[in-house]
Amino acid sequence: MAGPRGDGGDWPLSLPSESPPDPPPDLSPVLLPDPPPGRPPADPSKERGRSVATKERAKSARPPRFKVLLYNDDYTPMEFVVQVLEHVFKKSPSAATQIMLQIHRGGMGVAGVFVLEIAETKSTSVQRMAEERGYPLRTGVEKE
Numbered sequence: 001m002a003g004p005r006g007d008g009g010d011w012p013l014s015l016p017s018e019s020p021p022d023p024p025p026d027l028s029p030v031l032l033p034d035p036p037p038g039r040p041p042a043d044p045s046k047e048r049g050r051s052v053a054t055k056e057r058a059k060s061a062r063p064p065r066f067k068v069l070l071y072n073d074d075y076t077p078m079e080f081v082v083q084v085l086e087h088v089f090k091k092s093p094s095a096a097t098q099i100m101l102q103i104h105r106g107g108m109g110v111a112g113v114f115v116l117e118i119a120e121t122k123s124t125s126v127q128r129m130a131e132e133r134g135y136p137l138r139t140g141v142e143k144e
């Protein structure tokens with residue numbers, strides 16, 4: 001007699017009963033012996049990969065810093081250099097005066113330390129401010 005589906009197939013379907021069902025897989029952790037202490041990693045390519053990853057992480061964690069330098073000259077007024085140090089480099093009036101005097105006496109000084117893009121922007125902006133007033137003040141950017 002046909003099954004309830006009317007397609008002539010056996011109903012209910014019976015599973016093959018010749019072999020017993022597979023036992024459940026053994027999922028218990030396999031304990032491997034610890035490697036001897038101090039042994040180098042077996043696969044050197046993995047070691048290389050790890051060192052590259054470490055480098056990249058270090059890079060993004062702390063990008064390199066750049067000094068913005070101001071150079072002395074005989075014509076740029078001291079007051080202008082102090083103003084630049086206060087407004088562009090956010091120095092206090094007394095810190096700005098000290099840095100200006102150090103540049104005046106020593107020929108060069110550090111106005112601030114920044115990541116490259118900020119250092120270049122500040123350097124360019126000081127250069128432009130000086131040029132607009134006809135002062136020969138020179139700036140530079142140098143890796144820390």
Ligand code: TYC
Binds near residue numbers: 074075101137
């Ligand atoms: N030497 C300049 C003067 O006597 C002052 C000065 C200081 C100029 C610092 C540039 O970066 C400078 N007027």
